[in-house]
Amino acid sequence: MAPPPAAAAAVTQAEGEEVTNRQVILKRYVSGCPTVDDMEVVTGTVRLVLPPGSTTAILVKNLYLSCDPYMRTRMTRHTDDPNFVPDYVPGKVLDNCNVCKVVLSAHPDFKPGDFLWGVTGWEEYSLIPNPVLCNKINHREFPLSYYTGVLGVPGLTAYAGLFEVAKAKKGEYVFLSAAAGAVGQIVGQLAKIAGCYVVGSAGSDQKVNLLKTKFGFDDAFNYKEEADLNAALKRCFPLGIDVYFDNVGGATLDAVLRRMRPRGRVAVCGQVSQYNLERPDGVDLFQLVGKHIRMEGFLVSEYGGDYYRRFEEEMARHLREGKVVCVEDVVEGIDAAPAALVGLFAGRNVGKQVVAVARE
Amino acid sequence: MAPPPAAAAAVTQAEGEEVTNRQVILKRYVSGCPTVDDMEVVTGTVRLVLPPGSTTAILVKNLYLSCDPYMRTRMTRHTDDPNFVPDYVPGKVLDNCNVCKVVLSAHPDFKPGDFLWGVTGWEEYSLIPNPVLCNKINHREFPLSYYTGVLGVPGLTAYAGLFEVAKAKKGEYVFLSAAAGAVGQIVGQLAKIAGCYVVGSAGSDQKVNLLKTKFGFDDAFNYKEEADLNAALKRCFPLGIDVYFDNVGGATLDAVLRRMRPRGRVAVCGQVSQYNLERPDGVDLFQLVGKHIRMEGFLVSEYGGDYYRRFEEEMARHLREGKVVCVEDVVEGIDAAPAALVGLFAGRNVGKQVVAVARE
Numbered sequence: 001m002a003p004p005p006a007a008a009a010a011v012t013q014a015e016g017e018e019v020t021n022r023q024v025i026l027k028r029y030v031s032g033c034p035t036v037d038d039m040e041v042v043t044g045t046v047r048l049v050l051p052p053g054s055t056t057a058i059l060v061k062n063l064y065l066s067c068d069p070y071m072r073t074r075m076t077r078h079t080d081d082p083n084f085v086p087d088y089v090p091g092k093v094l095d096n097c098n099v100c101k102v103v104l105s106a107h108p109d110f111k112p113g114d115f116l117w118g119v120t121g122w123e124e125y126s127l128i129p130n131p132v133l134c135n136k137i138n139h140r141e142f143p144l145s146y147y148t149g150v151l152g153v154p155g156l157t158a159y160a161g162l163f164e165v166a167k168a169k170k171g172e173y174v175f176l177s178a179a180a181g182a183v184g185q186i187v188g189q190l191a192k193i194a195g196c197y198v199v200g201s202a203g204s205d206q207k208v209n210l211l212k213t214k215f216g217f218d219d220a221f222n223y224k225e226e227a228d229l230n231a232a233l234k235r236c237f238p239l240g241i242d243v244y245f246d247n248v249g250g251a252t253l254d255a256v257l258r259r260m261r262p263r264g265r266v267a268v269c270g271q272v273s274q275y276n277l278e279r280p281d282g283v284d285l286f287q288l289v290g291k292h293i294r295m296e297g298f299l300v301s302e303y304g305g306d307y308y309r310r311f312e313e314e315m316a317r318h319l320r321e322g323k324v325v326c327v328e329d330v331v332e333g334i335d336a337a338p339a340a341l342v343g344l345f346a347g348r349n350v351g352k353q354v355v356a357v358a359r360e
Numbered sequence: 361m362a363p364p365p366a367a368a369a370a371v372t373q374a375e376g377e378e379v380t381n382r383q384v385i386l387k388r389y390v391s392g393c394p395t396v397d398d399m400e401v402v403t404g405t406v407r408l409v410l411p412p413g414s415t416t417a418i419l420v421k422n423l424y425l426s427c428d429p430y431m432r433t434r435m436t437r438h439t440d441d442p443n444f445v446p447d448y449v450p451g452k453v454l455d456n457c458n459v460c461k462v463v464l465s466a467h468p469d470f471k472p473g474d475f476l477w478g479v480t481g482w483e484e485y486s487l488i489p490n491p492v493l494c495n496k497i498n499h500r501e502f503p504l505s506y507y508t509g510v511l512g513v514p515g516l517t518a519y520a521g522l523f524e525v526a527k528a529k530k531g532e533y534v535f536l537s538a539a540a541g542a543v544g545q546i547v548g549q550l551a552k553i554a555g556c557y558v559v560g561s562a563g564s565d566q567k568v569n570l571l572k573t574k575f576g577f578d579d580a581f582n583y584k585e586e587a588d589l590n591a592a593l594k595r596c597f598p599l600g601i602d603v604y605f606d607n608v609g610g611a612t613l614d615a616v617l618r619r620m621r622p623r624g625r626v627a628v629c630g631q632v633s634q635y636n637l638e639r640p641d642g643v644d645l646f647q648l649v650g651k652h653i654r655m656e657g658f659l660v661s662e663y664g665g666d667y668y669r670r671f672e673e674e675m676a677r678h679l680r681e682g683k684v685v686c687v688e689d690v691v692e693g694i695d696a697a698p699a700a701l702v703g704l705f706a707g708r709n710v711g712k713q714v715v716a717v718a719r720e
Contacts, residue, residue, distance in 0.1 A: 073646065080590060080594075080618070081590075081618040081619070081647075083650060084649065084650025084651070085650075230440060230441075234440075249645055249646070253645070254640075258440070258441045259441070268645060268646075268648045268649055269649065270646075270649070271645055271646040271649070274644075274645075274646060275646075279642050280614075280642035280643060280644050280645065280646075281642050282639050282640035282641055282642050282643075283640060283642075283643065283645065284634075284640050285609055285613070285628060285631055285634075285640065285643065285655075285657075286433065286609070286628075286630075286631040286634060286635075286640075286657075287441075287657075288628045288655065288656065288657030289444065289628055289629065289630065289631070289657035289658065289659065290443060290444030290657070290659065291444070291657065292656070292657055292658050292659060292662065293656070293657050294654060294655070294656040294657075295645075295648060295654070295655045295656070296648065296652070296653070296654040296655070297645075297646075297647075297648030297649035297650070297651065297652055297653050297654075298649065298652050299649065299650065299652060302652065
């Protein structure tokens with residue numbers, strides 16, 4: 001099917017208008033725990049036009065911003081060895097994988113009114129010269145915000161990490177940390193669907209309750225209330241752990257390695273307990289030797305294209321059938337974004353942290 | 361071919377004689393760096409007879425004791441989570457994979473005069489009720505001591521770790537630590553044969569010189585002389601590292617992870633820099649995420665049987681053709697064993713550390 005001509009697609013009622021554009025910028029590189037003072041919400045303007053002659057640019061209105069712990073790693077300056085995504089730059093707007101609506105488009109694949117998810121700024125309007133990291137939202141029957149979570153990066157991360165990296169199989173013992181978070185809640189439910197025994201840890205009794213009741217985990221514990229992580233894991237896994245989906249690293253990872261079974265696998269997704277430290281905590285990696293444990297990191301960006309589309313259909317089916325549910329923690333307005341991001345590191349969010357900038 | 365009757369095999373000139381048997385015993389569980397005072401060489405006696413009625417026992421005279429850093433991990437008491445090999449017991453003799461000669465045998469596969477390599481005590485004579493962990497030495501054209509090194513556990517460890525775990529391939533950039541040691545020297549030479557670019561680190565200029573001249577590494581450095589490990593690795597690997605054969609862990613592992621290329625692999629063989637520490641050093645494991653690095657431990661015991669025999673023939677061919685050479689550090693007499701073992705942790709050995717208890 002031939003796309004409509006670009007010029008036609010770019011015509012909308014708002015074209016040419018100048019509108020205010022509130023943006024979340026990084027004020028300075030962060031050391032230690034980030035605070036709201038490390039960011040600033042500034043008000044600028046944006047003219048709703050596309051660069052003359054562009055055949056790829058789009059201008060979008062951001063609806064839902066995604067708050068993810070990995071963003072902390074982009075707030076530190078990497079000099080010698082680059083991070084896997086570019087560092088944020090002081091004075092510039094943050095970005096992440098958000099949900100937006102196309103206002104203007106010179107791109108043949110997108111037209112005004114389309115809903116997308118992909119990389120945009122933490123701002124009200126984003127001009128994207130070439131939206132290679134944006135995807136159309138195919139399932140409008142779910143809340144749009146799901147594309148910041150269960151149907152977006154966190155969901156795909158859970159799916160690829162569990163099945164491609166950790167290679168979890170029916171009957172195996174699966175443990176995960178940050179289990180009520182955006183990724184964790186999906187990992188646990190997918191592992192249950194796959195026939196695993198699933199235990200998660202989280203940082204409050206409320207979250208532990210969610211894991212056991214809403215998400216159907218076999219067991220769960222509040223790591224802040226356990227005097228001895230080794231004992232907690234022994235209690236939950238008398239026969240040991242086959243798969244650990246690691247979102248936190250540090251002391252939890254250390255205790256899990258001691259409890260792992262031979263040929264255990266660790267999918268390293270995040271190390272959130274470590275992001276604010278100057279020096280990483282020690283982990284007894286000799287455990288890997290005696291039990292032939294495989295630890296493997298991964299990036300969700302490896303699992304795009306057709307892989308994502310298969311995942312999206314499978315996840316949409318699970319959602320329709322009620323086999324996967326999700327919990328979101330939505331704050332209203334872009335002014336709330338810095339506190340929402342900072343809150344992740346205190347575990348203040350319950351479920352996927354989203355900032356609703358606009359509803360449509 | 362029918363084995364000879366057990367009774368016939370047991371007849372030797374020494375049978376029934378009582379001889380002195382000097383043994384290296386563990387005096388106490390060790391914390392921190394082991395010292396010679398943690399061990400004691402005691403003199404007992406052994407009667408050269410087999411248990412009446414046994415159809416499997418052998419009595420051997422130990423010729424070459426193997427000194428390996430992993431033995432340190434057996435000097436600590438493991439209460440909750442067992443080590444991959446049993447802890448040594450205070451008051452009891454140490455054991456390891458040594459080279460010995462059969463004196464008496466009730467076992468159909470072994471006869472007096474056979475040379476074996478396998479698990480025996482650190483003592484002059486060992487009675488082995490069932491020698492399931494002993495193997496006949498097939499290549500007498502090489503020094504017997506090679507079966508504590510290049511043709512024994514260290515050689516097999518190098519081979520399996522490099523090819524089965526790290527899956528090193530032609531043209532890849534390979535780094536290894538403790539590169540002049542029993543395992544390292546073989547890893548480096550095998551990687552060169554496989555067509556890799558190979559750099560090793562070691563703890564003295566003498567060892568670095570060995571790596572570059574005798575073992576044919578492409579480059580090498582003395583890690584004790586490098587103010588900045590990151591800079592050293594950047595100098596040696598401007599394009600990054602594909603495979604790291606990790607013998608030491610700690611700060612070196614941390615620096616290597618920063619320098620690794622996407623889809624890099626770490627074969628975790630040992631963590632010798634960590635064995636004497638109360639708490640392990642911190643390693644930035646978030647590096648695994650951004651570059652999809654796989655870290656995998658392994659045990660040489662997984663690669664026995666036919667796998668070992670294929671390895672043994674391949675390695676014997678390399679040795680005959682001069683493609684692999686080895687350097688041993690041999691001390692004389694069982695009384696020298698405790699100091700030889702302790703010396704490993706100060707890097708005193710140059711090459712594979714062996715204790716010659718008897719020459720035949």
